Amino acid sequence: MGKLIGYRLALVAPQxxxxxxxxxxxTYMVPGSPAAAILGAQANPERIAELESQLGLDAPPxxxxxEWYGAAFTGDFGTSYSSSLPVTDTLLERxxxxxxxxxxxxxxxxxxxxxxxVLAGVRAGGLADRTVAAAxxxxxxxxxxxxxxxxxxxxxxxxxxxPVISWTPVTDDPVAWARGLILPSLALGIGAAALIxxxxxxxxxxxxxxxxxxxxxxxxxxxxxxVMRYALKNAMVPxxxxxxxxxxxMIGASFVVEKVFAFPGVGDLxxxxxxxxxxxxxxxxVLMIACLVIVVNLLIDLGYGLLNPKAxxx
Amino acid sequence: MKKALLRSSVVPAMVAALALAGCSGSSxxxxxxxxxxxxxxxxNWGGFPESWAPGAEMEAGYMRVPYETLVxxxxxxxxxxxxxxxxxxxDDALTLTLREGVTFHDGTPFDGEAVKANIEAIQxxxxxxxxxxxxxxxxxxxxxxxxxxxxxxxxxxxxxxxxTRGAPMASPEAIADGSVATDPVGTGPWAYxxxxxxxxxxxxxxxxxxxxxxxxxxxxxxxYAIEDDNAAAAALASGEIDLGDSETYVQSQFEGxxxxxxxxxxxxxxxxxxxxxxxxxxxxxxxVRRAACYAIDQQVVADLAGDMVSATQHxxxxxxxxxxxxxxxxxxxxxxxxxxxxxGNPSVSAExxxxxxxxxxxxxxxxxxxxAGMDVSVQSAPxxxxxxxxxxxxxxxGLGSNDELTxxxxxxxxxxxxxxxxxxGVESDELKAAADAAIAAGASEEADxxxxxxxxxxxxxxxxxxxxxxxxxxxxxxxxVTGVAPSSQPWEPNLVDYQALQPAGGGS
Numbered sequence: 001m002g003k004l005i006g007y008r009l010a011l012v013a014p015q016x017x018x019x020x021x022x023x024x025x026x027t028y029m030v031p032g033s034p035a036a037a038i039l040g041a042q043a044n045p046e047r048i049a050e051l052e053s054q055l056g057l058d059a060p061p062x063x064x065x066x067e068w069y070g071a072a073f074t075g076d077f078g079t080s081y082s083s084s085l086p087v088t089d090t091l092l093e094r095x096x097x098x099x100x101x102x103x104x105x106x107x108x109x110x111x112x113x114x115x116x117x118v119l120a121g122v123r124a125g126g127l128a129d130r131t132v133a134a135a136x137x138x139x140x141x142x143x144x145x146x147x148x149x150x151x152x153x154x155x156x157x158x159x160x161x162x163p164v165i166s167w168t169p170v171t172d173d174p175v176a177w178a179r180g181l182i183l184p185s186l187a188l189g190i191g192a193a194a195l196i197x198x199x200x201x202x203x204x205x206x207x208x209x210x211x212x213x214x215x216x217x218x219x220x221x222x223x224x225x226x227v228m229r230y231a232l233k234n235a236m237v238p239x240x241x242x243x244x245x246x247x248x249x250m251i252g253a254s255f256v257v258e259k260v261f262a263f264p265g266v267g268d269l270x271x272x273x274x275x276x277x278x279x280x281x282x283x284x285x286v287l288m289i290a291c292l293v294i295v296v297n298l299l300i301d302l303g304y305g306l307l308n309p310k311a312x313x314x
Numbered sequence: 315m316k317k318a319l320l321r322s323s324v325v326p327a328m329v330a331a332l333a334l335a336g337c338s339g340s341s342x343x344x345x346x347x348x349x350x351x352x353x354x355x356x357x358n359w360g361g362f363p364e365s366w367a368p369g370a371e372m373e374a375g376y377m378r379v380p381y382e383t384l385v386x387x388x389x390x391x392x393x394x395x396x397x398x399x400x401x402x403x404x405d406d407a408l409t410l411t412l413r414e415g416v417t418f419h420d421g422t423p424f425d426g427e428a429v430k431a432n433i434e435a436i437q438x439x440x441x442x443x444x445x446x447x448x449x450x451x452x453x454x455x456x457x458x459x460x461x462x463x464x465x466x467x468x469x470x471x472x473x474x475x476x477x478t479r480g481a482p483m484a485s486p487e488a489i490a491d492g493s494v495a496t497d498p499v500g501t502g503p504w505a506y507x508x509x510x511x512x513x514x515x516x517x518x519x520x521x522x523x524x525x526x527x528x529x530x531x532x533x534x535x536x537x538y539a540i541e542d543d544n545a546a547a548a549a550l551a552s553g554e555i556d557l558g559d560s561e562t563y564v565q566s567q568f569e570g571x572x573x574x575x576x577x578x579x580x581x582x583x584x585x586x587x588x589x590x591x592x593x594x595x596x597x598x599x600x601x602v603r604r605a606a607c608y609a610i611d612q613q614v615v616a617d618l619a620g621d622m623v624s625a626t627q628h629x630x631x632x633x634x635x636x637x638x639x640x641x642x643x644x645x646x647x648x649x650x651x652x653x654x655x656x657x658g659n660p661s662v663s664a665e666x667x668x669x670x671x672x673x674x675x676x677x678x679x680x681x682x683x684x685x686a687g688m689d690v691s692v693q694s695a696p697x698x699x700x701x702x703x704x705x706x707x708x709x710x711x712g713l714g715s716n717d718e719l720t721x722x723x724x725x726x727x728x729x730x731x732x733x734x735x736x737x738x739g740v741e742s743d744e745l746k747a748a749a750d751a752a753i754a755a756g757a758s759e760e761a762d763x764x765x766x767x768x769x770x771x772x773x774x775x776x777x778x779x780x781x782x783x784x785x786x787x788x789x790x791x792x793x794x795v796t797g798v799a800p801s802s803q804p805w806e807p808n809l810v811d812y813q814a815l816q817p818a819g820g821g822s
Binding site for chain 1: 361365367440445448512514515516538539540541544549551552554555567571696699701702703736
């Protein structure tokens with residue numbers, strides 16, 4: 001297990017370097033000058049050139065890249081072009097909202113997905129199985145933003161059970177934070193839950209048809225124990241693998257859900273920064289998201305290694 | 315069928331969770347009953363400013379809560395006093411007499427030094443409002459209540475600029491220590507209260523005890539940053555928001571809610587412009603430009619958009635630059651074809667850049683110009699590329715917003731030989747003569763008429779046409795707030811006259 005952790009951690013640095021290089025290169029591919037975008041349509045060429053110089057945009061690409069890496073290693077990702085505030089502070093201020101949303105969505109996806117998947121797998125071919133199959137088809141078909149709006153209209157506007165303005169920092173009020181996360185987490189997590197449910201159902205059916213289940217049954221082990229202790233553990237190996245991919249998709253989808261629920265997250269900031277060519281924010285934001293994806297996949301891989309010894313480096 | 319399946323599977327789990335949530339304690343105080351009783355107004359304008367520093371881009375609905383400007387525009391476009399009570403402008407300088415007894419929310423006195431600090435901060439800012447103040451060579455503090463802005467060239471539009479959201483007056487202390495970017499400190503009726511705010515979601519502003527002006531109706535203004543139109547409408551319908559900008563396509567959410575009222579007023583404008591007017595250019599010939607203008611049927615766009623109206627010219631009636639002699643270019647395909655014949659039926663092939671928010675309008679214009687024998691192809695681009703390139707000269711024509719408030723600014727930005735928005739560098743002798751005469755008139759009584767002559771030349775030469783005006787929609791909860799009216803600041807979307815607002819005395 002130690003070898004697996006070491007092996008995966010060794011891959012993190014090159015992955016981050018590759019991502020940052022790609023993002024840095026992309027800033028040169030975007031047409032137009034950030035200075036022109038900042039100053040507006042009426043700026044004259046002299047003023048644009050002056051601002052480009054102020055922002056260091058007239059320096060050679062390699063010099064800018066080296067300077068950026070040098071500062072990034074100290075946690076300094078520069079200053080936002082549009083707000084003139086430190087990028088690190090801006091992103092850290094918004095990261096909790098995005099992280100809360102992704103974790104909330106993941107909780108919904110895992111609990112609902114595994115629960116429904118186990119139910120369908122144990123009763124394969126029955127009414128519960130067919131109902132879950134239909135429900136997951138619906139769950140996969142519904143776009144997150146549409147579901148978010150419907151949930152808002154029903155539970156926030158019509159019933160008044162939860163607020164439309166969802167986000168409260170956990171440090172301000174943990175109860176309000178949890179309440180505010182319910183609808184956004186459902187909107188983000190239901191599609192992912194459908195994916196996990198289908199994966200779990202298939203894995204459970206396969207596990208329950210394995211010879212070891214017959215042996216355990218013959219030995220007098222209860223059905224509940226067979227399902228929950230043995231079959232589910234085996235079924236979790238492929239489910240865990242698909243969950244890793246699901247989380248990556250959810251991080252992207254969270255940007256849309258943030259907008260629907262007015263979450264002050266990284267997604268909203270990134271969208272505005274891309275449009276405004278605020279490259280320091282885009283570069284640092286992509287790196288932060290890459291870190292999140294890498295950490296999640298690292299945890300998934302470690303879990304995979306725990307459940308499946310064959311997956312560990314020999 | 316889908317609904318049935320959803321009910322049978324997912325809904326029970328959600329209902330259970332939500333029922334638990336409903337039992338988990340009291341609301342966070344966002345119910346409108348409390349709002350009205352406590353004299354609190356909750357307003358949303360779609361997204362907080364990324365920076366509150368003078369010179370940064372701020373929606374007026376946010377900026378004009380803590381901040382005030384030196385002057386304001388009245389209903390008829392005349393300059394009115396705010397923090398400056400008197401002014402005298404010559405070709406070389408603008409001298410302002412400042413209001414006495416005004417303090418910033420941090421207790422710093424508002425004086426000549428404060429004005430100097432703000433003007434210099436805006437000049438040095440990395441934003442769209444630094445350019446208009448580059449004409450100020452120096453700021454001279456004559457005494458506490460008098461300040462002179464020395465000008466590099468005659469700038470008749472300077473006072474107008476000083477009335478806009480581009481020139482708020484912030485505490486020089488907050489500017490100096492950089493805190494103004496996140497914590498606005500102005501002279502306005504409401505002061506920012508960080509302790510009552512929630513980072514990224516809600517900013518609270520409480521009535522400033524030492525405010526120099528008249529008492530305001532609400533003790534507290536809570537500003538929100540809900541960007542999505544549907545979510546904003548839901549927040550208004552649920553009573554979490556009392557006032558904000560809205561869109562026509564979400565009005566169905568207010569059906570059956572008699573307490574939600576709306577008003578609309580003209581705000582954002584756009585028009586077609588011909589950039590390739592130099593020798594050999596696609597639109598060098600004025601008849602070709604006129605033909606394109608006659609081919610366009612703006613009503614089609616108005617019907618398509620639902621929240622836009624057509625206009626004959628850039629400036630509205632009552633604004634400086636409006637000319638009642640301008641008839642615009644009413645759709646007339648026969649006239650368009652006749653003008654093309656007159657021009658020798660040249661082969662007109664042009665590309666125009668569009669993006670998500672104007673592609674429909676541009677496609678309509680392109681199709682209509684096709685009726686006059688012009689081959690106009692629409693290139694789609696993401697917003698960053700569009701903003702960078704639509705008026706760069708790469709495309710012979712373009713459609714965009716011209717948000718200049720005065721005919722002087724409009725001319726200097728788009729039509730003068732050295733205008734940033736005139737890549738061809740071509741300016742007719744007639745236009746130059748008219749503009750020179752208007753500039754020479756400065757702020758005199760003849761200036762308005764002379765600028766109206768300038769806009770007439772621009773229309774006659776078909777340098778711009780296809781004018782459309784976007785309607786800004788404001789919605790509010792009439793159970794909570796009364797006195798909602800558009801601000802007299804033209805072209806500032808997402809704004810009401812805050813100081814006219816009064817509690818309705820009832821909750822929703």
